[in-house]
Amino acid sequence: MAAAMEDSSNVSEAYPMTGGDGPNSYAKNSIRQKLVVDAAKELLTKTIKQNLDLDICLPCDTFYIADLGCSVGPNTFLSVENILEAVKFEYQSRGLSSQIPEFQAFFNDHTLNDFNMLFKSLPRNRNYYAAGVPGSFYGRLFPKVSIHFFHSSLAVHWLSRVPKDVTEKTSRAWNKGRIHYSNSGDEVVRAYQAQYSEDMECFLHARALETVHRGLVVLTLLGRHNGDSHSLGNVVVDILGSCLMDMARKGVVSEEKVDSFNIPSYCVSPQELEVIVERNGCFSIEALETLVCHFPEHGAKRSASTMRAATEGLIKQQFGEEILDELFSLYQQKIEEQISILEPKKSAIFCVVLKRKTN
Amino acid sequence: MAAAMEDSSNVSEAYPMTGGDGPNSYAKNSIRQKLVVDAAKELLTKTIKQNLDLDICLPCDTFYIADLGCSVGPNTFLSVENILEAVKFEYQSRGLSSQIPEFQAFFNDHTLNDFNMLFKSLPRNRNYYAAGVPGSFYGRLFPKVSIHFFHSSLAVHWLSRVPKDVTEKTSRAWNKGRIHYSNSGDEVVRAYQAQYSEDMECFLHARALETVHRGLVVLTLLGRHNGDSHSLGNVVVDILGSCLMDMARKGVVSEEKVDSFNIPSYCVSPQELEVIVERNGCFSIEALETLVCHFPEHGAKRSASTMRAATEGLIKQQFGEEILDELFSLYQQKIEEQISILEPKKSAIFCVVLKRKTN
Numbered sequence: 001m002a003a004a005m006e007d008s009s010n011v012s013e014a015y016p017m018t019g020g021d022g023p024n025s026y027a028k029n030s031i032r033q034k035l036v037v038d039a040a041k042e043l044l045t046k047t048i049k050q051n052l053d054l055d056i057c058l059p060c061d062t063f064y065i066a067d068l069g070c071s072v073g074p075n076t077f078l079s080v081e082n083i084l085e086a087v088k089f090e091y092q093s094r095g096l097s098s099q100i101p102e103f104q105a106f107f108n109d110h111t112l113n114d115f116n117m118l119f120k121s122l123p124r125n126r127n128y129y130a131a132g133v134p135g136s137f138y139g140r141l142f143p144k145v146s147i148h149f150f151h152s153s154l155a156v157h158w159l160s161r162v163p164k165d166v167t168e169k170t171s172r173a174w175n176k177g178r179i180h181y182s183n184s185g186d187e188v189v190r191a192y193q194a195q196y197s198e199d200m201e202c203f204l205h206a207r208a209l210e211t212v213h214r215g216l217v218v219l220t221l222l223g224r225h226n227g228d229s230h231s232l233g234n235v236v237v238d239i240l241g242s243c244l245m246d247m248a249r250k251g252v253v254s255e256e257k258v259d260s261f262n263i264p265s266y267c268v269s270p271q272e273l274e275v276i277v278e279r280n281g282c283f284s285i286e287a288l289e290t291l292v293c294h295f296p297e298h299g300a301k302r303s304a305s306t307m308r309a310a311t312e313g314l315i316k317q318q319f320g321e322e323i324l325d326e327l328f329s330l331y332q333q334k335i336e337e338q339i340s341i342l343e344p345k346k347s348a349i350f351c352v353v354l355k356r357k358t359n
Numbered sequence: 360m361a362a363a364m365e366d367s368s369n370v371s372e373a374y375p376m377t378g379g380d381g382p383n384s385y386a387k388n389s390i391r392q393k394l395v396v397d398a399a400k401e402l403l404t405k406t407i408k409q410n411l412d413l414d415i416c417l418p419c420d421t422f423y424i425a426d427l428g429c430s431v432g433p434n435t436f437l438s439v440e441n442i443l444e445a446v447k448f449e450y451q452s453r454g455l456s457s458q459i460p461e462f463q464a465f466f467n468d469h470t471l472n473d474f475n476m477l478f479k480s481l482p483r484n485r486n487y488y489a490a491g492v493p494g495s496f497y498g499r500l501f502p503k504v505s506i507h508f509f510h511s512s513l514a515v516h517w518l519s520r521v522p523k524d525v526t527e528k529t530s531r532a533w534n535k536g537r538i539h540y541s542n543s544g545d546e547v548v549r550a551y552q553a554q555y556s557e558d559m560e561c562f563l564h565a566r567a568l569e570t571v572h573r574g575l576v577v578l579t580l581l582g583r584h585n586g587d588s589h590s591l592g593n594v595v596v597d598i599l600g601s602c603l604m605d606m607a608r609k610g611v612v613s614e615e616k617v618d619s620f621n622i623p624s625y626c627v628s629p630q631e632l633e634v635i636v637e638r639n640g641c642f643s644i645e646a647l648e649t650l651v652c653h654f655p656e657h658g659a660k661r662s663a664s665t666m667r668a669a670t671e672g673l674i675k676q677q678f679g680e681e682i683l684d685e686l687f688s689l690y691q692q693k694i695e696e697q698i699s700i701l702e703p704k705k706s707a708i709f710c711v712v713l714k715r716k717t718n
Contacts (some may be wrong), residue, residue: 060419062502102502106490114639115474119493129502134478143421143461143488258562
């Protein structure tokens with residue numbers, strides 16, 4: 001009976017994407033995330049073809065899928081649909097059409113995620129039973145040995161919390177004048193790395209217990225290529241930080257608040273990830289590939305909307321709602337002045353396929 | 360693959376209780392419902408002791424509970440806790456403490472239910488994994504043979520829709536000048552009975568597929584004693600109807616709207632219920648008892664709040680939000696004038712225990 005003990009609500013902060021379906025909502029500003037889901041589809045299909053043992057859902061005869069960090073849709077529905085179709089196809093192509101199981105899909109995100117919006121958006125003609133699961137994926141969410149296929153797209157780069165040291169004035173890792181580790185000193189980088197490593201240990205520990213033996217965990221994540229500097233993929237976050245510093249200089253926000261504000265995200269390298277997975281020991285890495293995403297040029301305005309949908313909750317909590325319009329207008333202006341940074345070559349999106357060992 | 364075909368969202372209307380935690384919310388106005396949960400606890404415990412085969416959750420080793428029509432809490436958490444404690448106690452008292460399974464609880468209600476509020480209210484120290492399941496319980500909600508214990512408290516007296524005939528001017532069952540069947544002619548009563556019967560057939564058909572063999576379905580329901588007239592348990596609904604007619608006479612609402620407005624609820628008798636369960640054929644009735652609920656005298660004001668929390672959504676949809684305050688103030692006044700009708704002896708609350716046959 002580990003549920004209460006390992007319940008994640010005590011160990012994690014919540015940074016849900018902006019809810020509802022208004023102009024600044026995640027639902028209306030997640031087109032790039034959709035392109036990532038599209039790009040992952042081929043690998044998902046190949047993964048299921050090569051790695052899925054169809055007998056894993058016996059004797060219950062239901063195939064259980066969970067999407068972690070689902071936000072409010074619609075991308076999460078697309079991911080689940082892609083998985084479901086690929087599994088069904090495998091049954092068909094192996095001559096087992098009559099044995100296709102039923103499917104239940106669990107949509108997970110923080111308790112403060114807008115589940116009302118998610119449920120209202122569920123596709124009406126879906127071929128699965130749907131359930132919402134509130135809580136941090138860095139803790140236990142499901143009973144033991146109950147999920148056949150875990151999926152998560154662009155969510156596990158979010159840390160469970162800001163590393164403590166970077167907000168403490170007395171610490172050597174104090175991140176004064178910046179809101180991220182990407183252009184900061186080694187101490188700050190190490191604090192972020194340590195938090196990521198700890199979080200992923202919790203993540204893998206929980207998933208190892210919850211995944212059916214020979215079940216799959218497929219994660220699409222924002223990362224950085226081996227050997228790349230930390231700043232490469234995080235240019236837009238640095239621009240957001242410089243906007244906040246500008247506003248501090250103008251007295252719109254307090255400098256102290258900017259000093260203590262940090263975006264809790266980390267871009268892992270494949271090498272780092274391999275070490276973490278091996279240390280956990282319960283999963284084999286079946287694939288770890290760079291996803292080729294064809295992002296259209298989306299301009300400064302769209303960049304501002306995307307950034308706002310993802311970070312509005314965090315910023316509101318620290319600085320109040322009233323600064324949002326000014327901040328993102330300034331951000332848009334700065335991006336316009338150096339539009340070339342939006343070129344997609346600098347971001348690295350990986351897809352890793354883990355298979356639960358049977359030991 | 361019956362999910363899409365049997366998805367309930369197409370066949371049912373939604374009447375969620377008032378969400379949030381404001382003064383008119385269900386969360387703040389469900390004390391009587393809590394007393395019903397308390398009253399059912401003893402029977403629940405006895406039921407589990409006498410009827411639960413502990414091997415039914417093998418080989419998955421997780422005990423799956425679903426509460427249907429859960430609203431926003433907190434009563435639903437109490438019900439789940441009561442079930443969980445009784446199941447654990449059975450393991451312990453049969454010397455199987457080391458084999459106590461993990462628990463997952465599914466909280467179900469209409470898609471428009473306030474799941475955000477429900478999730479925020481989940482007890483922090485719970486001993487189960489929680490999930491929300493949106494959709495009408497008159498359709499399929501779960502995979503086949505996946506739930507060990509279904510529970511529903513004061514929810515299955517709500518029909519899936521207003522019986523069509525009672526709103527049609529040309530029908531013999533047209534329910535002019537009334538908002539319920541309780542004091543209406545035989546044709547209206549028959550239309551409500553037919554709708555209830557049809558709904559419960561759908562309910563039992565879906566649960567029969569979803570319940571693990573030898574699993575239990577425990578329903579607490581508002582009903583009427585065998586032989587009692589339909590009006591006995593529905594006096595307060597009739598008073599609400601008379602308030603609306605008064606307001607129509609004063610021109611505050613249109614008479615036509617009152618004529619076409621009907622509360623979609625039905626109080627079944629034990630005899631009727633037995634017939635429906637036997638016709639379905641998949642469940643044995645292990646118990647069907649009258650619950651003894653000790654309602655405190657709660658006065659006209661509390662009666663108005665309780666009625667409002669349960670019917671506000673329905674009324675808003677038909678008449679608009681602006682009439683709510685006046686309507687329930689009038690209702691309170693009328694109840695005050697005949698306060699003796701609140702005496703609990705006139706209501707009949709039953710608890711029925713169904714066990715899934717193994718055929």
